[in-house]
Amino acid sequence: MTDIVTPALDERFRAAAAAEGLLDVAYDIVDDTPIGALLIGVTDHGVCRIWFDPDPEENLETLARLHGPRVLRTSAPVERVRRELDEYFAGKRQHFDVEPDVRALPAYNQRVLEELARVEYGSTTTYGALAARSGNPRAARAVGTVMNRNPIPILLPCHRVVGSTGKLTGYAGGLDRKEQLLRLEGALL
Amino acid sequence: MSMTTAIPPFETFYEEHKTEVLRFLGRRLGSDRAEDAFQETFLKALRAYPRLEHGDHLRAWVLTIASRIVLDDVRRRKPQGELPELASEETWRPAFEELAPLTEGLPPKERAAVVLRYGYDLGYDEIGVALGSTEAAARQAASAGVRRLRKENA
Numbered sequence: 001m002t003d004i005v006t007p008a009l010d011e012r013f014r015a016a017a018a019a020e021g022l023l024d025v026a027y028d029i030v031d032d033t034p035i036g037a038l039l040i041g042v043t044d045h046g047v048c049r050i051w052f053d054p055d056p057e058e059n060l061e062t063l064a065r066l067h068g069p070r071v072l073r074t075s076a077p078v079e080r081v082r083r084e085l086d087e088y089f090a091g092k093r094q095h096f097d098v099e100p101d102v103r104a105l106p107a108y109n110q111r112v113l114e115e116l117a118r119v120e121y122g123s124t125t126t127y128g129a130l131a132a133r134s135g136n137p138r139a140a141r142a143v144g145t146v147m148n149r150n151p152i153p154i155l156l157p158c159h160r161v162v163g164s165t166g167k168l169t170g171y172a173g174g175l176d177r178k179e180q181l182l183r184l185e186g187a188l189l
Numbered sequence: 190m191s192m193t194t195a196i197p198p199f200e201t202f203y204e205e206h207k208t209e210v211l212r213f214l215g216r217r218l219g220s221d222r223a224e225d226a227f228q229e230t231f232l233k234a235l236r237a238y239p240r241l242e243h244g245d246h247l248r249a250w251v252l253t254i255a256s257r258i259v260l261d262d263v264r265r266r267k268p269q270g271e272l273p274e275l276a277s278e279e280t281w282r283p284a285f286e287e288l289a290p291l292t293e294g295l296p297p298k299e300r301a302a303v304v305l306r307y308g309y310d311l312g313y314d315e316i317g318v319a320l321g322s323t324e325a326a327a328r329q330a331a332s333a334g335v336r337r338l339r340k341e342n343a
Binding site: 004005009010012013016017020022023057060061063064068069070071072073 | 196197198199200201203207208211224227228231232235236238239241
């Protein structure tokens with residue numbers, strides 16, 4: 001019967017769309033990480049998005065608005081970051097080789113996230129210290145907002161930024177996840 | 190302000206229309222060739238997607254892309270078999286394979302209208318979209334084509 005689009009036919013189209021370079025964003029949903037399901041978006045320039053607790057309908061609209069309407073689920077372009085995340089969760093990777101794509105963000109956010117990317121695995125820093133390194137020591141609150149809106153958590157390690165007293169303070173993915181990631185990295189005992 | 194529909198993410202558009210497009214192609218081409226045409230249809234749609242100005246009539250849009258691919262596919266195939274008898278408009282529904290060579294002598298627009306109407310069973314509204322004109326013009330082109338065929342085959 002030709003009435004039903006078989007998984008093979010569906011997969012063939014999706015793979016061809018990616019292989020021909022026709023997508024603004026390729027995404028996939030990874031269900032089986034230690035911190036729950038993740039929706040991961042990838043452009044030609046790198047990883048543009050990682051969502052905790054995916055809500056595909058809303059997430060796809062956001063991807064289309066920020067990066068262009070050709071958003072399609074297909075696994076191949078996401079495979080590399082997926083593998084690096086697997087290794088990270090298994091404790092076998094401390095640094096990501098895939099590039100983040102932050103082009104859709106305001107310049108200030110890009111600058112802060114660039115500094116954030118330098119915070120090493122297993123260490124933590126504070127909002128104030130990160131603000132200072134981004135050019136304005138008094139912008140701790142603004143840095144907090146940038147962290148809260150970080151489009152690529154884990155890869156850009158906003159979980160390594162804590163309050164000046166060492167308190168974990170906040171995390172867009174929930175404090176439990178922040179704690180879990182810091183424990184995995186040995187930054188919390 | 191805008192009265193038009195927003196363009197959905199391609200994933201949403203694809204999921205919404207993929208089954209109907211495959212059924213359409215299956216009826217026109219048979220299951221073997223429908224699968225290649227399916228991929229071709231959605232790759233074409235993906236290439237054209239950034240040029241869409243709104244999300245209205247996306248179903249007609251993708252079916253139009255699919256019908257053009259069907260027409261190209263039919264044109265590539267060698268005409269075969271003898272000319273079928275012409276029957277009245279109500280009962281005259283030869284398969285598109287028979288219609289393609291039969292209508293070769295018609296002006297392009299009439300031929301497209303005849304083939305889409307009687308070979309593919311599209312409605313005149315859909316044919317109008319496919320031809321980039323109106324429902325009335327499509328109806329007129331199809332009946333002019335049928336008259337011309339009757340005359341030629343009389």
